[in-house]
Amino acid sequence: MDKKYTPIIGMEVHVELKTASKMFCSCKNDPFHASKPNIHTCPVCLGLPGALPVANKKAIEWTIKLGLALGCKINTLSKFDRKHYFYPDLPKGYQISQYDMPFCFGGKVKTSFGDIGITRVHLEEDTGKLIHQKVNGQNVSLIDFNRSGVPLVEIVSEPEIFSSAQAKEYAKKLRQIIRYLDISDADMEKGGMRLEANISLQKKGEKTLPNYKVELKNINSFRYLERGIEYEMKRQAEILDGGETPVQETRGYNAEKDATFTQRIKEEAADYRYFPEPDLPPIKISDEWLKEIKSDLPLSLDSVFKSWKEKHQLNSDLAELLFETASELLWLNRLFEETAKAKLPVDKLVNLLVHKKLKAELFKTEVDKIIELYKKETVISDISDDELKEVIGKVIKNNPNPVADFKKGKTTAVHFMIGQVMREIKRKIDFKRLEKLIISELSK
Amino acid sequence: MNLLSLTIKDASEKLKAGVFSCRELVVECFSNIKKHDKKINAFLTLNEEKAIKKAIEYDGLIKKNKDIFAEKPLLGIPVAxxxxxTTKDLRTTAGSKIIGGYTPPFDATVVKKLVDAGVIIIGKTNQDAWGHGSSGENTDYDATRNPYDLSRVPGGSSSGSGAAVSYGASLVGTGTDTGSSVRLPAGFCNLVGLKPTYGRVSRYGIxxxxxxxxxIGHMTRTVYDNAKxxxxxxxxxxxxxxxxxxxxDQYTKTLGQSIKGLKIGLPKEYFVKGLDGKVDSSIKNSLKVLEKLGATVHEVSLPHTxxxxxxxxxxxxxxxxxxxxxxxxxxxxxxxxxxxxEAKRRIMLGSYTLSSGYYDAYYLKAAKVRTLIKKDFEDAFKTVDVLVVPTSPSLPFKIGEKTNDPLKMYLSDIFLCPVNLAGIPALNVQSGFADGLPVGMQIIGPQFSEQLLYKVAYLFEQETQYYKIRPEFKNG
Incomplete structure (x- = not known):
C-alpha cells in the first residue's frame, strides 16, 4: 500500500438473531433449514393487506444484551421506524427498522490495533430472498419469504478502522461476542452474518474525512473482507493519484478475480422517507427490565480470558478456539479446576484438545474422563529399569520373528517391540528410554 | 317483517321467540338488495349462498338450544x-381496482369476533377507495347513493355500509373512521355511528x-344496537x-340511566361562518332536548381547531x-x-411531506400540532363531560357537487377530523331532519368514555325517535 494515504473504514454488520419466532409474527424463524420455500409465512411476514406487526420481546432483549456486551449505552425510550424502498423481496414496500432512537449506542470493541467505537446497535426485520432461475425454459425471479421478518441486528461502527487486518479482526471479534452470547449462529456462508465496509482514503497528514466513500457489500468471509479492502485501497489510491475522486458507489467482491466491481452507483443519498412506525407503540426500557437483561448477561469474554490467564496461565488465543457460547463456560471452568487440582498443566491440556491430539469430545465427555485420557497420553510413569527389563524379556521371548529381523539389521523391528512393551505395561513411558533399553536387551 | 324498521334488539327477540327464522331474515335482506341496490350501489360483493347456508345452520342451533343467544349474542344478525x-375466502377490494381480484386467506380480528358471536355476513360494501373520501364518490366502482335522496351522497368513506343499513339490506354496517368515515355516513343516512377510542377495537386485518x-367502528339504527x-x-x-x-364495559347495561347534571361543552370554534343555518338550528334544538333531560350546556374553547x-x-x-x-x-x-x-394525490402529498429536507417542516410540525389538538380536548374535558358538535357543516350534498374540488371535499370533515387527531371517541346520533334530509350530531367524550356517550345518546334517542323515520328513495 502506498504510504501516501490512510484508509478510513467504517463497518456495518448485519446479524440474524436465532429467536424461536420471527421479529413481528409467530412464524418459525428457521430460514436455513426450511424444507421448502414459503412455508414459514403468514399474513404479517407476507405483508398482506391489513396484517399488523407485533414486536418480539426476546429479540429486543437480545439486541440490548449485545449492546451491553459491546459497552453501549441503552436508550430508555426507543421506537421502530419505517424505511421505504421498493424491491420485490420487501413485501410491504418498507422495512421496519430503527432510525433515530436505536436500542443501543456509543459502545466500543477492542482490537490489537486499537479501540473501535460502536455508533449504534439497532433491530430490524430481514427481507425475503430472491432466487433467479429457469422455469420451463424461462428466466424468472422467485421470492422465498421464509426469511422475511427474521430479526436482524445491525451493528454500525465509527470510521475508526485503519487497515484491512484491523477490519478483519473487528469482524471476527464481533462474531465471537455474538456467538458467545448465543444469540445468533452468525453463519457467514449462509448469510446469517453479513459484512459491509465503507472505505475511503485520506491523504497522510490531513485531518478532515474524505469527501466520498465506497461501500463494499455482500462479503461472506473474513478473508474476502480483507482482500476486498486491500483491492479497494489500491484502486482508490490510483484514482486519487490521477487527481480524481473515486465515484460514490456500492461495490461487490469477486473472489475468483480477487477484485471489487461496481454494483450500484449512488448519485445522491437514497431518501428512505423514515417516519415512526405507527403500528408499534414506542418501547420504554425500564430500570427493572434493563436490570433483568443485565442479570442474564454472562461474564464478559475479556474477563473470562483474563481470569484463565491468571489462574491457569492460559493464553486467550488458544482458549478462544475451545468454545463458542457462554453456556459452555461452566463446563470448561470445571475442567480447568479439576485439571489444576490433579496438578496437571491446563495450557498443555488445552493445546492437545485444540489440536485434536486428545480425542475427547468437549462438553459431552465427563471432565474426569478427559483428565484420565490426558494422563494416559502424557504422564510418564515411574518405573524401574529392572521392572522394565523383566517385561522386555517377556516380549523378546514371545516374539522370536521380530527379534530375528532385528538381528538381521532391520531396525524397524524395535518399534514393534516398543508397542508390545507399552501394551504389556499399560502405562506411558518415555519413548527414548524404552527404545534404548530394548536395543541394549536385544543386543545382549 | 319490515326490515326497514327492524333493530337488532327486535330481531334477536323475534328469532328467539320463533316469530321468524334466521333464514327468513337473511332472505329478506337479499330481496331488499335485489330491489334497491342497482340504484344505490351499496355492495361490491354479495355473500348470498353462504349467508343462507349459515342461516339454516343457525336455525337448527336455535331449535336445539334456546340459550344459544347467551353464547352467541348476535346470533343470526345480518352484517354488511x-x-x-379482510374476510377469509370473500373478495376484499378496499373499494379499489388494484386489489379488485384479491381474496384474503384470513379474517380480520373484528370479523372473527362478530362471526363467533353469530352474525351472518351479507356482503362487502362499497366505499371511497382505501377510505379516501367523504362522499363515497372516490370508489373505483360506481358511487353509492343516499337512500333518503338518490341524487345525494350517503357520506363516506363507509358509504356502502351506511346506505345498506339505511335501506334495509343489513342491521349492522361496519366502518373504519380515520377522519370521518363512520360518523359522516351515519349522519347522512340517519344512523347511529361510532368512532371508538383509538386502541379500543383491533385493527388487525383492516x-x-x-x-x-x-x-374500527360500525353503524346501526339505534343506540342500543350500536352498544351491543x-x-x-x-x-x-x-x-x-x-x-x-x-x-x-357492558355498554348496553347502563342505557336508560339518568344524565342529570351532565355538563355538555359547546366548542365555540365549531359554530362559525360556513355552518349551514339549518344544521345550526337543528343542533341548537337538540341541545334543548338534552337540557330537558337534565344536562347543562357550557361554552368551551378548542383554540387550535x-x-x-x-x-x-x-x-x-x-x-x-x-x-x-x-x-x-x-x-x-x-x-x-x-x-x-385521490389515492395518487395522497401518495404524492405524503411522499413529499416525508422526504428528507421537508420532514421537519411538514410531518414533524404537524405531529406537534396534533399534540396541541389533543391537549385542547383534554383541557375541555377538565370542565365538561362531553362535547356536542354538528357532524357535518352541511346537509347531505349532491352527487358530483364537490368532486372537482378536493379541498372543498376535505372540508366536509372539518368537525370530524380533530377527534381522530386526538384519538378520542365520538358517536353520531340523529339531531333531526331538514328539508327531508338527516342532520347528524356528534357527542364527543374523553378516551374510553364510550359507555357515557351511549348513555347520553340513548336518552336523547328515546326522547326524539328520529331513527323511526325510514328512507323513501326520493329522486330515484
Whole structure:
C-alpha cells in the first residue's frame, strides 16, 4: 500500500438473531433449514393487506444484551421506524427498522490495533430472498419469504478502522461476542452474518474525512473482507493519484478475480422517507427490565480470558478456539479446576484438545474422563529399569520373528517391540528410554 | 317483517321467540338488495349462498338450544362489512381496482369476533377507495347513493355500509373512521355511528389507511344496537400492539340511566361562518332536548381547531403513502398507475411531506400540532363531560357537487377530523331532519368514555325517535 494515504473504514454488520419466532409474527424463524420455500409465512411476514406487526420481546432483549456486551449505552425510550424502498423481496414496500432512537449506542470493541467505537446497535426485520432461475425454459425471479421478518441486528461502527487486518479482526471479534452470547449462529456462508465496509482514503497528514466513500457489500468471509479492502485501497489510491475522486458507489467482491466491481452507483443519498412506525407503540426500557437483561448477561469474554490467564496461565488465543457460547463456560471452568487440582498443566491440556491430539469430545465427555485420557497420553510413569527389563524379556521371548529381523539389521523391528512393551505395561513411558533399553536387551 | 324498521334488539327477540327464522331474515335482506341496490350501489360483493347456508345452520342451533343467544349474542344478525375488512375466502377490494381480484386467506380480528358471536355476513360494501373520501364518490366502482335522496351522497368513506343499513339490506354496517368515515355516513343516512377510542377495537386485518388514526367502528339504527355490537368488537387483541388493555364495559347495561347534571361543552370554534343555518338550528334544538333531560350546556374553547385540518392533511397522507407502498405491482397483479386520482394525490402529498429536507417542516410540525389538538380536548374535558358538535357543516350534498374540488371535499370533515387527531371517541346520533334530509350530531367524550356517550345518546334517542323515520328513495 502506498504510504501516501490512510484508509478510513467504517463497518456495518448485519446479524440474524436465532429467536424461536420471527421479529413481528409467530412464524418459525428457521430460514436455513426450511424444507421448502414459503412455508414459514403468514399474513404479517407476507405483508398482506391489513396484517399488523407485533414486536418480539426476546429479540429486543437480545439486541440490548449485545449492546451491553459491546459497552453501549441503552436508550430508555426507543421506537421502530419505517424505511421505504421498493424491491420485490420487501413485501410491504418498507422495512421496519430503527432510525433515530436505536436500542443501543456509543459502545466500543477492542482490537490489537486499537479501540473501535460502536455508533449504534439497532433491530430490524430481514427481507425475503430472491432466487433467479429457469422455469420451463424461462428466466424468472422467485421470492422465498421464509426469511422475511427474521430479526436482524445491525451493528454500525465509527470510521475508526485503519487497515484491512484491523477490519478483519473487528469482524471476527464481533462474531465471537455474538456467538458467545448465543444469540445468533452468525453463519457467514449462509448469510446469517453479513459484512459491509465503507472505505475511503485520506491523504497522510490531513485531518478532515474524505469527501466520498465506497461501500463494499455482500462479503461472506473474513478473508474476502480483507482482500476486498486491500483491492479497494489500491484502486482508490490510483484514482486519487490521477487527481480524481473515486465515484460514490456500492461495490461487490469477486473472489475468483480477487477484485471489487461496481454494483450500484449512488448519485445522491437514497431518501428512505423514515417516519415512526405507527403500528408499534414506542418501547420504554425500564430500570427493572434493563436490570433483568443485565442479570442474564454472562461474564464478559475479556474477563473470562483474563481470569484463565491468571489462574491457569492460559493464553486467550488458544482458549478462544475451545468454545463458542457462554453456556459452555461452566463446563470448561470445571475442567480447568479439576485439571489444576490433579496438578496437571491446563495450557498443555488445552493445546492437545485444540489440536485434536486428545480425542475427547468437549462438553459431552465427563471432565474426569478427559483428565484420565490426558494422563494416559502424557504422564510418564515411574518405573524401574529392572521392572522394565523383566517385561522386555517377556516380549523378546514371545516374539522370536521380530527379534530375528532385528538381528538381521532391520531396525524397524524395535518399534514393534516398543508397542508390545507399552501394551504389556499399560502405562506411558518415555519413548527414548524404552527404545534404548530394548536395543541394549536385544543386543545382549 | 319490515326490515326497514327492524333493530337488532327486535330481531334477536323475534328469532328467539320463533316469530321468524334466521333464514327468513337473511332472505329478506337479499330481496331488499335485489330491489334497491342497482340504484344505490351499496355492495361490491354479495355473500348470498353462504349467508343462507349459515342461516339454516343457525336455525337448527336455535331449535336445539334456546340459550344459544347467551353464547352467541348476535346470533343470526345480518352484517354488511366495509370492503376494508379482510374476510377469509370473500373478495376484499378496499373499494379499489388494484386489489379488485384479491381474496384474503384470513379474517380480520373484528370479523372473527362478530362471526363467533353469530352474525351472518351479507356482503362487502362499497366505499371511497382505501377510505379516501367523504362522499363515497372516490370508489373505483360506481358511487353509492343516499337512500333518503338518490341524487345525494350517503357520506363516506363507509358509504356502502351506511346506505345498506339505511335501506334495509343489513342491521349492522361496519366502518373504519380515520377522519370521518363512520360518523359522516351515519349522519347522512340517519344512523347511529361510532368512532371508538383509538386502541379500543383491533385493527388487525383492516386494510390500513392511516395507521395512527384508523379506528374500527360500525353503524346501526339505534343506540342500543350500536352498544351491543361494541360489546363484541372491543378489547385487546394480541395481533394488534396498539390495542389497549382497558376493561370492556357492558355498554348496553347502563342505557336508560339518568344524565342529570351532565355538563355538555359547546366548542365555540365549531359554530362559525360556513355552518349551514339549518344544521345550526337543528343542533341548537337538540341541545334543548338534552337540557330537558337534565344536562347543562357550557361554552368551551378548542383554540387550535383552525390548524386541525392542515395537520390532518399532512399526517394522514404521510401514512397513506407508506401504507399503499405494498401495492407495488409485484404481488397483486396491477401496477400503480391503476390507483385512483385521490389515492395518487395522497401518495404524492405524503411522499413529499416525508422526504428528507421537508420532514421537519411538514410531518414533524404537524405531529406537534396534533399534540396541541389533543391537549385542547383534554383541557375541555377538565370542565365538561362531553362535547356536542354538528357532524357535518352541511346537509347531505349532491352527487358530483364537490368532486372537482378536493379541498372543498376535505372540508366536509372539518368537525370530524380533530377527534381522530386526538384519538378520542365520538358517536353520531340523529339531531333531526331538514328539508327531508338527516342532520347528524356528534357527542364527543374523553378516551374510553364510550359507555357515557351511549348513555347520553340513548336518552336523547328515546326522547326524539328520529331513527323511526325510514328512507323513501326520493329522486330515484
Amino acid at each position: 362489512f366495509k370492503d376494508l375488512f 386494510i390500513a389507511m392511516a395507521s395512527s388514526f384508523d379506528t 355490537v361494541l360489546e363484541v368488537t372491543a378489547g385487546v387483541d394480541p395481533y394488534d400492539g396498539t390495542t389497549v388493555p382497558v376493561k370492556v 383552525d390548524y386541525a385540518m392542515a395537520a390532518y392533511y399532512i399526517l394522514v397522507p404521510s401514512e397513506v403513502s407508506s401504507n399503499l407502498s405494498r401495492y407495488d405491482g409485484v404481488r397483486y397483479g396491477l401496477t400503480r398507475e391503476v390507483f385512483g386520482a
